Amino acid sequence: MSINQQTGAQEWPLWEVFVRSKAGLDHKHCGSLHAPDAPMALQMARDVYTRRQEGVSIWVVPSSAIVASDPGEKSMYFDPMEDKVYRHPTFYDLPKELDHM
Amino acid sequence: MYTQAMSIGPQDEARHLQSAQDQTRNDAFERRIDEGDFIEAKDWMPEHYRKTLVRQISQHAHSEIVGMLPEGNWITRAPTLKRKAILLAKVQDEGGHGLYLYSAAETLGTSRDQMLDALHTGKAKYSSIFNYPTLTWADIGVIGWLVDGAAIMNQVPLCRCSYGPYARAMIRICREESFHQRQGYESLLTMMQGGTDAQKAMVQDAVNRWWWPSLMMFGPADKDSPNSEQSMRWGIKRLSNDELRQKFVDATVPQADILGVTLPDPLLAWNAEREHYDFGPIDWSEFWRVVGGDGPCNRERLAARVKAWDEGAWVRDAALAHARKQATRAEAA
Numbered sequence: 001m002s003i004n005q006q007t008g009a010q011e012w013p014l015w016e017v018f019v020r021s022k023a024g025l026d027h028k029h030c031g032s033l034h035a036p037d038a039p040m041a042l043q044m045a046r047d048v049y050t051r052r053q054e055g056v057s058i059w060v061v062p063s064s065a066i067v068a069s070d071p072g073e074k075s076m077y078f079d080p081m082e083d084k085v086y087r088h089p090t091f092y093d094l095p096k097e098l099d100h101m
Numbered sequence: 102m103y104t105q106a107m108s109i110g111p112q113d114e115a116r117h118l119q120s121a122q123d124q125t126r127n128d129a130f131e132r133r134i135d136e137g138d139f140i141e142a143k144d145w146m147p148e149h150y151r152k153t154l155v156r157q158i159s160q161h162a163h164s165e166i167v168g169m170l171p172e173g174n175w176i177t178r179a180p181t182l183k184r185k186a187i188l189l190a191k192v193q194d195e196g197g198h199g200l201y202l203y204s205a206a207e208t209l210g211t212s213r214d215q216m217l218d219a220l221h222t223g224k225a226k227y228s229s230i231f232n233y234p235t236l237t238w239a240d241i242g243v244i245g246w247l248v249d250g251a252a253i254m255n256q257v258p259l260c261r262c263s264y265g266p267y268a269r270a271m272i273r274i275c276r277e278e279s280f281h282q283r284q285g286y287e288s289l290l291t292m293m294q295g296g297t298d299a300q301k302a303m304v305q306d307a308v309n310r311w312w313w314p315s316l317m318m319f320g321p322a323d324k325d326s327p328n329s330e331q332s333m334r335w336g337i338k339r340l341s342n343d344e345l346r347q348k349f350v351d352a353t354v355p356q357a358d359i360l361g362v363t364l365p366d367p368l369l370a371w372n373a374e375r376e377h378y379d380f381g382p383i384d385w386s387e388f389w390r391v392v393g394g395d396g397p398c399n400r401e402r403l404a405a406r407v408k409a410w411d412e413g414a415w416v417r418d419a420a421l422a423h424a425r426k427q428a429t430r431a432e433a434a
Binding site for chain 2: 014030031032037047048051
């Protein structure tokens, strides 16, 4: 995603857009766009991603600022959690009388 | 809209895998595809898959952007303020669709400038449908009804495309596209139900002109679309050109009846045995002529895009220069 940040000097930088769809919910990644600076990125994000009131708040982040885990190391990163079933409440058998614990 | 790129223009050949490591990765990739898994931007993928997607997504994006031109032609001449507001919103949507798709293509390692350059130099194609002129106001309604209707047929299956960023862009686009078709149909209905004889004739004339080009939007017949099989396997394509075309005809005939227009095909008839409508042969020589650059508006459309890009250069440069100056000042302060 950040490849073109280095290449085309005349291409506007890329921004990632996050939208909060309504108060109380998380901002969620919804796409990206090119803009020369942060105020323009926000304005364009509004026009591109919230034409039908899809949001009440927008974050824009330069794509180059995002650090991501390596998909090639997905299994090394995430699989170790697979055998840790004791981290889930359903792992524990409790007497029926207890019901809501 | 518009997945014609799958079947027209030069296609990338699948290359033989070089090493044992590539073979292993490729096998894992094929397994993920078979399991219906989504492929994401940074995941390993065969070069052929990447190139096919870049071509498909970028040409889809170009179609959205060029598609703004025939409709933009009528914004200043819309018959009422209401229709003008609707048309503006629709054209703005098409611009948005183009942007979602360019962004999706960029995740595959191509740049916006590279894609636009391919469009402007004529290397990249866009859907043949936009090389036809919008002669009357009724054309705007018919584009919504038939052209966007055909696009929806084409696009809904792509929401399940194996490439995540493309599938997500398609979900967003499909959500917005249904307004496009409904506003077009409603605008035609208004003319057919309350219009003068001249207005009704105008609708019929527009239908006559757009019907066959709309059927061509689905691309060549399956037997002439040799790359479809691979794209189907990868889930880049879910239904064949002919299947989609048939679905479109079946859906559209009853809509034409309700509207009170005829479709310009004497061979169009219900086939009880097949449980589908039969329809007449498509003039593929016209299709290939338009795809090859000799449609009624090919030169005009491309010239309009190039002009907009060239004349907007100073704005893009100024915005960037301003942003750099601000950043330098902020650093110094």
